Amino acid sequence: MTTEPIQTHSTAVNGVHINGVINHPDISYQLGDFAIDEYRPVRIAVIGAGYSGILAGIRIPQRLKNFELVIYERESGIGGTWYVNRYPTRWSSFYAPGHEILAYLQKTASKYHVEKYVKLQHELSGAEWDEENGKWLLKLTTPDGEVSDAVDVVLNCTGGLSNWNWPDIPGLHDFEGTLVHSAKWTLEKEAWEGKTVAVIGVGSSAIQIVPALQPKAAKVSNFVRGKTWISAPFASREISIRNPGGETHYFTEPEMKEFENTEYYTKFRHDLEDELNAVHGSTQRGHPIQHAAAAVFREAMLRKLAKKPWIAEHLIPDFPVACRRLTPGPGYLEALCEDNVEFVTENIARITPEGIETIDGQHRAFDIIVCATGYDTTYRPRCSIKGRNGVDLQDKWKDFPVNYLSVATDGFPNWFYALGPNSAVGSGSLLVLIEKEIDYLLKIVTKLQRERLKFVEVKKEAVEDFDEYSKTVYSVKCRSWYKMGKEEGRIAGLWPGSTLHALKVFGNPRWEDFNYESADKTHNRFYWLGNGWTIPERDEVGDRAWYLDEIDYPPGS
Template identity: 30%
Template structure:
């Protein structure tokens, strides 16, 4: 038996899945991509200054190093070019159906197959369904009263409106996450006034970026071991962040001290600014951000940081809880993504027509973030509790792709449809949630957590521990259909 496989999405996760399956000898693969190009989050996020906050030698596939990164922290266009290159080199494009959105999928117990419902109308039947839609694919807008009454222009940073000229405009930025940290310094010099509405301040540390010269490129190309050393070095650095949050409180304290020194120094030009932007929660509870130009931009005369709660959006601007109305021409939402709504808005049903939304009523869960009880041959890339608080998600995606390859190879040898045993997944989830309950991520509100406090996004330990633990074992699964 050669299982047929459908993959949803063609970002880093989707490509990793397809490439590993092809390496294992499986070629009956179709990829559904709702857009007209590969790239995932790096195709969608085109805001000014968009870049990765993980060094590119580590934020790339281990099997496809790129000796010609122009910067250590690569910008969005370069990362997108890299993804396109990988899709071309590994012959992924011929498997992709562009402009095709998955609306839902249902498992048929009689046949042991998945029927996938598409925006194009016709159903597609496959043995294995792989979701690679990620955690950062659906922009989130806060439920603020009057949000739709604003008379000016507004857009989310992940849906940047490049037709809007911000020159000379009064601009409100709502949100202070990783995207705002990058686009605020880009727009501040050309707007008339920038008003940043901050609910929670992020910890910021220096960004050790550098430009890789032609000489660097030649060395990396002729001596691949040097690029491997660069990758290994940054693996150590970012794992060190995870180590600080999980095991080493003195290391976390040292990182906090560096952050305080950096942030105080960069806000010195504007009295009172440091007190507004210095966080009041445990370091590591939210993702640490790297920047050398965000705070200097806020220290400029045309920038203001507002920490009062937003009461409502009005036709002419933003009214805060103190009654002050901030009149603006443009509102930019830097409010992140719906990270805890995995697979939404797709309607997915498993054995007995059981909806995945019902299975996840109290929060998304999956065995090592990949398989769900009662949903045979459904596989998730970058699923629940596989995000990293400090490292590179591509490291996790490669481990998941390896697991998928072994899973499908087992199906090919034995036939049928497999679902993770309920008791196995339940014991795993209990262990992970226990670790998370005592973690730094439980100490503040963030996109890592649901409203009820359950953390459904993050892996609580080190990346290397995930890679060692997440290994396919047929004993963890039961045959649900043949």
Template identity: 30%
Template sequence: MGLTKTYKDGTKPTVAIIGAGFSGMCAAIRLQTQLNLETYQVFELEPDLGGTWWSNTYPGAACDVASINYQFSFEPNYEWSQRYANQAEIWAYMRRVAKKYNLYEKIRFRTEVTRIEWNNSRQKWIVDYMDLSTGERSVMEADIVFSGAGPLRIPFIPKQFDDFEGPKWHTAQWNHSIDLTNKRVAIVGSGASAIQVVPSIVDKVKTLEYYQRTPSYIIPRRNGPYSSLWKFLFRYIPFFHFIYFKLNYYGSELTINIFSNKLIHRLPRLFTTFLSWGFRMWQVRDKNLREKLTPKYEMGCRRIVVASNYFPAVCKKNVNVHTEAIQTVKGNTLTLKDGSVQEVDALVLATGFKAQEMIPPKYLFGKNGVDLEKRWGKNPSTYYGITSPETPNMFFLLGPNTGLGHNSVLFMIETQVDYAIKAMSYMMANNLSAIEVTPKACQEFMTELDKRMQAKVWSSTCQSWYQNSEGRVTALWWGSCGQYWWRLRKFHPHNFVASKRI
């Protein structure tokens, strides 16, 4: 049965989309192609689209998901230059897709959404926004809101580095005006960003002081260029690209068992642990350094990093790996807990993001004036990460508990957008002004999620950005992408309360 694309009176809902990264782009494109809907507006804080792929331009920035899977299923790219694309190539792909669908005409750049509030009498969202270039404030009334701001958008910058007097910046705010050639550089952090930055600047700097709090499990990055022959096969041989895409997708799906605590799944995790151990043994011959780079927690409870050039980089003579905590920062000097002192010319903070701060304070007010940031607190409660009882007609994209540790989040985004499209079609077919998920359906989902998450290694005692301060996993989906799609392949009207249009 096809989708209903208009109300009976011929009108269409007005839609506000917050964010112009992959999530916002997907929502805009699917509204156009599936509902023939052009009555939408995209709000983007930055001067161009791209989200994280616009912001993160640090040296070595790249995706750790294979390029063939890191693209919209409805917009295959036959021209990826290599198996794992870098930031510039991913951003170019996003801009190319945006131009094809004329998205630039629908995006308000350098515009900050300052407040969103549900007006129950009008059955609409009141979206307050400000043009950052002029300071002008305006208001939009929207029937539907897609929130695609993304979880990894607010850099975490520890206060202890405020007193550093030299040039300093976060990896997501890379200062390209500073030439690091022959400089003494400090990098704080040992996650995926740092692991990409270190090999990219190590041969340029004089010395690299590398402050590692917790080492990562690292497996080889089997990267390589796509030849002209591969690109020809992708573009011109029927089903070749589709089959290759599916093989990569299902190959990634199988790795979900690495994160399971079930006895039957211990073997896949043991194999991956052995792969990481052997890789480290092969590339790091210095025993003392290897000990510093060896994780002391269970494989998978923190993000597994894919990199082949990191270990050779930290083995270079101009790199000093520090595992002691930084005690004081004064001027250009960093003093460690063991009393050692390092003086540096520039400081790079690879300290991650405020992933648990999903909603800014006094920003989102739902039904009956509920402040969602306060209602959620540290424990967001949603229906499959897409909506909540307090937010009628609002759809979160890559919301709570929908991130992944094993496959491409673009699959999750597409699944969520498609579910929202079905919900909107249902609204138009039944002449509804609003739908809201029931507290019962939301609670049933959260109860199941918490139960299933206990069987995953992410719920172990090792701390990660997947968990809130209470140790509850709020960032990840518990299962495979296929399981998520299967549950959301149809809209579930029995789990929603509907309001008729007046």
């Protein structure tokens, strides 16, 4: 046995070279030539510039260091769903209209300088995991042709409501009038004035569109094949205070001025969120809150449909509240009772060049057909995404998007989702869930950087266990996008619990549910500790007493 000195690192402090030398029998281990806080550099691609993508563009520069960031957005502007969905609404300020939501998103993106990371009109057309180099090789379609990129981490922020489809109705594209989808609104302002308009669907989009078209259109025919609950206004306590008996409220100038008071606005917001988070019981089968909600909604729907009571027989569900997405829909039921609105329950047989023919043989002519028929909610990607061993996510999620906590799936290292499968909520605020998901994912990226990992990949058994847990809720029979547009089957859309439940889950990653591999060719798990230095000491820059700013004083001190 021999003992030889092993030189591990040489660096300069005040011009003097400091050699790290270890004397130890039979060990040949080279320390990393980096400080412990000199994190591994990573290139991150965010797919989508909607709510999640904008938030990622804010938090990544705030939370991470030593990174490159690019946000790929397929549309020609920032805003995601709210950039594309520009259909008219009559919702007031309490329920902000779409153009105000879009303006807020774009203002926020500008305020935090997110635009500098965004590449517009770049649509993901393919992705493949490069096992040897630990990279995702991306292909993107642009107006100038296809481009490629190689990144360490992908945050897919496209959400579940981004891929819209035309309905499968015979003759749809034979229609010679104006055909429009609610998810890709192309009608100019009030282009429906004096026109006959068909609106197909009774989801949240149709419920907003019908009352917006009704005042100006000559006639609106709403084709409805299913049933839905029209709920009481969300967070209605504030409405009742400001507009007793009303369903919405238009903020006055003095009220808007009050919001400039930070303390007042904070309390207002807190009270709204508190009320939103108080009704999770309405989503639980047999819960007293659910029974009470159904009774209240039924009474209100019957009252508003008194002029055309037969509609209630076709519209009021026999399934529980929240089996489908709840929508308050101010003005929808009232619009159905107007003389120029027709409620059509017969199924559509086909679409002709002039209009729509129903299965009873009746034909109606229209100038405009609006398909408020929603999205592809299967979460199956539209392009090929190949992970380990060439497995394509299109095939893996062909029947159901089996996932881990809505953010990952096995076989796809360093590929994560914000607002992925099972992350929508039946009650409460979705935005705060998105915020916590992004924070959660950035904790994973931070671990990858700090510990100099090649990849982080969720374990197959962890995916299977979450799948077993999540399949036990929201199982009542009703057609819903929560069930990928089916009447029966698994829930792909909703988180299996309340919003507050999800926030607790995303508070801290469960690291034992993941597999890791070092990005450096070393057998030693502590290679990431580096050479024993930190950057402020080694380079004589920064604060060398930063810990004094992080003292956690206990109450009463």
